[in-house]
Amino acid sequence: MFAEYLFAEYPHAAARVFSGIGGEAVPLMLQTVSNRHPHHFSKDATLLLEGDKCNVVYCVLDGWIALSKALEDGQNQIIDFALPGDIVDPVAADGTTSSVTIEALTDASLAAISYGSWEIMISEWPELYHLAHLVEAARQARRDERILRLGKGTAEMRVAYALLEFCIRLAPACGSECHQFHIPLTQQQLGDYVGLSSVHVCRTMRRMVRNGILEMHDHMDIRILDAPSLARLAGVDIEELKREIVPTRM
Amino acid sequence: MFAEYLFAEYPHAAARVFSGIGGEAVPLMLQTVSNRHPHHFSKDATLLLEGDKCNVVYCVLDGWIALSKALEDGQNQIIDFALPGDIVDPVAADGTTSSVTIEALTDASLAAISYGSWEIMISEWPELYHLAHLVEAARQARRDERILRLGKGTAEMRVAYALLEFCIRLAPACGSECHQFHIPLTQQQLGDYVGLSSVHVCRTMRRMVRNGILEMHDHMDIRILDAPSLARLAGVDIEELKREIVPTRM
């Protein structure tokens, strides 16, 4: 939503968007070099790595972006996924360093907007501020839902919620009542997202398949057969969840 | 930090702050009626409850505010604490409803700023926008740290991190190198924050006391005796954590 408006209704700002990177009027491309090295970024994209200066906001135009943190022992936790239309502002409270690691899970393209450009854009087009506010509210609402389930939910609830979240967030790309979608994740990554081991993710999803709630085909092509049951497992009302995590212009 | 600037450097805005509530130049008071009914709000504060319209941002002036969500079965998870200087914007992606339940853990006072006032203030005083951005970045950074530990950390790590977070966030109120502080929480509430049962919170903290890392006195007066060990248990570097979660004007 955000990206569409950005480009459709404010071409002046859209042009300015790309000026954040070396003044060039082309989007920053993040490309995974190969499946073997999914963490590798093209050179321009190393800006995104933890510890670097960050004085830009990214708007995801295409692809899946994962924001993650790791413990010393190597344990990795995916904090959130950023999908097209989402805004990524990884800055920590010191205003300069990034608090998360950012990686592209698929080939992806981002628009980089420097803080300076961003402020100018907002002052010139207040509607942009409202839209960004809604996108940020959506991000916060879905992280809060996940915190709730990380703290208090069972494995089944966590996985069911994650699948519903994907279903809802991907719906704009495949029709409003689409219950079939693809997630570019291994079970290991899905486990890193919901706080479970890959083994237990596998068991949990297998059980859902056996119970006729899901269908799965080669590597995470998912079809939800029984959405009400899945929502019950996740402990959510689907319509209510949509209101909370899908940015909607008033 | 934010609140100080708000009042010290922009009295005009500060006056406007309170105009969000019925035009009265007094802050909205949230008072717990008694310890027996900590969830009870004074009448004016019911604005804050989940499901209500929310078109205001709150700036915490004094007291502890808890943001929480609950599952159907009554399980409660505290998403975050808002302390003096923090900004609370509970709105969900629909732009109107709140995605969390807000409650005061102590007597508390909040400044309520309507979205309209907020935009005017920002346009008149751009520095306010930068400050709010840092406060929001701090909120996000500490929630991300907690998501990491909810997903991958042991009980010891979760509790240790929470204590360090409190220590750092409360430091401005009691000197920069203060390792002694009070948290107005029961072990049940601390458990709701870190995703553990109150029983296990008790065991974990007792062990820390036995190991000479902490001292505890009547209901959560805490003194950190061995900060390096606590930081090791939490899996953080204290200085790094400060940079990430304490808003700092550049």
Added chain:
DNA sequence: CGTCTCATTGATCCGCCTCAATAGCTGTGG
């Protein structure tokens, strides 16, 4: 002095992790 709340400690149970083995799939090189 009884009641209420909260902290503490013990005992038991279970959900999920870990380890391990197998199977399926893809790409690669002989």
Added chain:
DNA sequence: CCACAGCTATTGAGGCGGATCAATGAGACG
């Protein structure tokens, strides 16, 4: 074409961390 390696998914077996249940202690309060 087959053989092999590498990665992911799947399934089983066993162990452990934290939940749950239960009992006692300790202040705070009326």
